[in-house]
Amino acid sequence: MPRRALAPVLLLLGSLALTAACSTGSSPADSAPSPDGRSGTGGNDTGTQVDLTRLKGVSIVSDSSTDRSCPWATSYPDVPGADKVTAAMKKDVEGRLAVFLGTDIGGPPSCGGSPGADGSEGPELNVSFSFLVASGDVLGVRLATVDRTSNADGVDTRAYWYDGAAKKYRPSSGLIADDSRDAFVSALKKRLLKREGVTSDTVEASLGDRENRDAYLDDMAFTADGDLKVDFDRGTVGVPPAGRISVTLPKSTVTPWLSDFGSRAQQQTTDPDDKLDLGAAHTPAPTVAAQPDPGEDTTDCSQAKCIALTFDDGPAAPETGTLLKYLAQYKARATFFVVGQNVATHPDIVRAEMKSGHEIANHSWNHPVLTNLTPAQIRSQLERTTAAIKDATGQEPTLFRPPYGAIDDRVKAATSLSPVLWDVDTLDWKSHDPAKVAQTVISQAEPNDVVLVHDIHPTSVAAVPEILRTLTARGYHFVTVSHLRATL
Structure with a gap:
């Protein structure tokens, strides 16, 4: 797909998802093994x-x-x-x-x-x-x-x-x-x-x-x-x-x-105890602290050079906390496409993301290929993650990113969330090299691009300061995906 054709297509996909949305839900257990008998699989x-x-x-x-x-x-x-x-x-x-x-x-x-x-x-x-x-x-x-x-x-x-x-x-x-x-x-x-x-x-x-x-x-x-x-x-x-x-x-x-x-x-x-005590020799890491919220974003992306950094597969400890500090140094906003099972484990990190002025979006419960699932399983993947996000932040997401970018009419019909793909893929899961990840973004990014990074990799987080420093010097504004869409 041509780069510049991507943004209009994403907007179209979002509107199609809204009009074709299914309001019926599925039980979180629709894919868990059933008691004493035959078990369902539910795409894991x-x-x-x-x-x-x-x-x-x-x-x-x-x-x-x-x-x-x-x-x-x-x-x-x-x-x-x-x-x-x-x-x-x-x-x-x-x-x-x-x-x-x-x-x-x-x-x-x-x-x-x-x-x-x-x-x-x-x-x-x-x-x-x-x-x-x-x-x-x-x-x-x-x-x-x-x-x-x-x-x-x-x-x-x-x-x-x-x-x-x-x-x-x-x-x-x-x-x-x-x-x-x-x-x-x-x-x-x-x-x-x-x-x-x-x-x-x-x-x-x-x-x-x-x-x-x-x-x-x-x-x-x-x-x-x-x-x-x-x-x-x-x-x-x-x-x-x-x-x-x-x-x-x-x-x-x-x-x-x-x-x-x-x-x-x-x-x-x-009859569980109040806490888990396995005799760990080290002290657990402290809760991730929120960074100062940069406040209302007045950037007009139809006039200014904007870029939307997106971070997939988290939250991760301690990587996401480090990332929040880097973003705060440049008053940069980002969109976090979070995985539900990680949100349930680290709701404090998701709250810190939101309080730091960033956007929280849905990336499924456990990262399956949604197009391989039934409509009920797709709904379960997205609805459970939305519920976990709301439990952590008090707000429901409006965007989702299908894992691997795998989306079809059944996926779009199963949710009212608006889908988001990307323009620049850092391929940081292949190259665990901060310099290479940073150079990929710096050399390929153009105004109004959506950039895909993963905050589960320490090497990817380590690449962020160079990305922010270089692109800020070139006049770029770092905005959320929703702000980019709203001002184009």
């Missing part, structure tokens, strides 16, 4: 189940591409004191990405090497997270992966547990005492055999081997009532057409089988 749209105010000093380890031909996005939390569980998640996420890109076997990236399993979707890898428990000396995190190059449905979920008392990473099977494993598995088998699509052969193939069965028991967590819910990926305990299958064992049944850690995890789920 997982939900937060704990009070995140208990989390202090947490940072989100995120990375993604902007390459629509090879879209991938990964994220997982790094919680102070839980280094071993962070290392386990890091190893698994990096391994999945290497397999998806083909770099695990050497040679150039192949991006999965093939289209989606049904032939209608291109390759995509998305790894997102949700907190299961964050209380007392217990931390539980679920990673949900969608890999559209998989031969199954491409959805994999796994729970990671940390025992703060023992300072150990625990797999899901660690919730059950060693001498109770056989009784626990026997009860699971009986319930599974009542499910459609499950046979004794499919169950024995996964759970019959004592040495290997823990690999299939990798996603277990407690409900708010203390029941134990066990989720199985498609094709593991049943035939593939049966989809994902879950079994819930009542509290009264499962409690006698729990390990010491499992008992504490159950208690911290049903």
